[in-house]
Amino acid sequence: MKITGLDNVNAESLPKDWSETFEYKENLDRLRSALKDFEKYSHIIVIGNGGSITSFEAYYRALNPNKKVFILSTMEPRFLEEVVKNYPEEKTLVIPVSKSGNTLGMVESLLNFVGNKDQDGYKILAVTNTKSGALLELAKKRNWPVIEHPEIGGRFSGGTTAALVPSYLCGFDIGKITEGIQSGYQLKNEAYALSKKLYDLEQDAVSEVFVPIYSYYLMGFQNLIVQLMHESVCKDSQGQTYYAALAPESQHHTNQRFFGGKRNVTAIFIIYKGSNNLEMSVPEDFKDINIRSEELKIVDKIKYRDALFAEYIGTKTDADNKKIPNFTIELEEINETEIGKFLGFWHLMAFYSALLRGVVPFGQPAVEDSKEITVQTIKKLSR
Incomplete structure (x- = not known):
């Protein structure tokens, strides 16, 4: 990778600040083992928003997946119907991704693929934290398998299960991806x-x-x-x-x-x-x-x-x-x-x-108010 238009930077001028986020390393052998039973699916739907999907989207577009994949980030009804039409239940694995498990839009979209009983609907593999959250509770009620999402913020989660689960199932070499990320950190x-x-x-x-x-x-x-x-x-x-x-x-x-x-x-x-x-x-x-x-x-x-x-x-x-x-x-x-x-x-x-700029690189506090307004607006619509 070459970058042009820059001045040389003396190593002494680099900030000493660093983050443990960049030190995190996923256990790839354990992840590959956990995903073996899901390799049979030829179609994959990844459901999420923001950092839950943006890293995988980058990998998916750049590399050559061996599966038919759809990344779903909206609850637009006509769109949901078209996805169902093109991704038959018997061939498709649905992967909802959310660190908190409380992303309302993700859950709303997921409901379109869930049946009324345990045996109904699509096969679902959840990627979320294993302590709390709506997605975890849904998984417990329906006995969906759960892959743990570490405490790494979504937009920095390209080297975690958030992006590596669907990447592995697409046939990408996740070892090389994570090696590349560490090389980028140099x-x-x-x-x-x-x-x-x-x-x-x-x-x-x-x-x-x-x-x-x-x-x-x-x-x-x-x-x-x-x-x-x-x-x-x-x-x-x-x-x-x-x-x-x-x-x-x-x-x-x-x-x-x-x-x-x-x-x-x-x-x-x-x-x-x-x-x-x-x-x-x-x-x-x-x-x-x-x-x-x-x-x-x-x-x-x-x-x-x-x-x-x-x-x-x-x-x-x-x-x-x-x-x-x-x-x-x-x-x-x-x-x-x-x-x-x-x-x-x-x-x-x-x-x-x-x-x-003297600001904290992690978190996005300015988006929370609009999310709460959305929840209250939905509440008014509920019957």
Whole structure:
């Protein structure tokens, strides 16, 4: 993984603060053993919200699952009906994930897959804490198996059962994922340097961070990056707004904002060039077609990966020319190890960004009021 646009950071300038969160290591042998009986299911539905699903979403999109998987984060009724239609009971394992077990939306969605008796409905494997919570109580009443969720906050739980249970069942090498995360935690200098750059830009009124992602396979990180940087950092009226989008498509909606709107935005380009050598081939009768004052023959024999890279170069160079600060993170491979490393790096980004602003990296106190209002609104609807 390469990061460009940074200053060197002297090791002495790194904060001494650290968290036990980054020292946690799941017992993978025990987890693999506990999941053996569930490998037979060809379809998986993972139900959760926020950090319960964002890390797995990143793994699932980037890697090559050997199962049909759906990540469910809404109780929209038509959507629930479509999921049931495409995921038959006899083939499907439902995995609700919640550290607290008290996420109302998760329970509401789960009810759509639960029968009226123990033997009815879908096979369910719960991932939650083993001390208390609504999900644990539901599991006890119906004798659902439970995999323990450790006391690690959801957005930092990519190396725990929250993400590793469905990852293992999808055929991913969870050992390599966790090794990659630990490797990402070694990028302290790079993470702090980028965090400091962004903090300094915020002090200069740069309040937004645009994250164009030049790979379909890395788009699963979109929600995780936004969640990490918002929930960890945006406290005490501080922190920047992050918005991520698939590129080069983002060039056709957000580049206008980036270049033509307020000059209060920086960019972190995420790129993956890869090694695929698929080439464009222009038929002879197409070669003299005019496109942007050139003939179409200019793309003949060009590798698609080079064409994609050219899209990034166009946007980055324009930003440089306009003196818009920007940074680039390049992944050289997409596999379990590199994806874990990338995730670990963003954990550190959130951690150091919070420390720079003097706020606690963990917890998200500002979201609790709206959750309570939702509960009270539901209560009024109950009959």
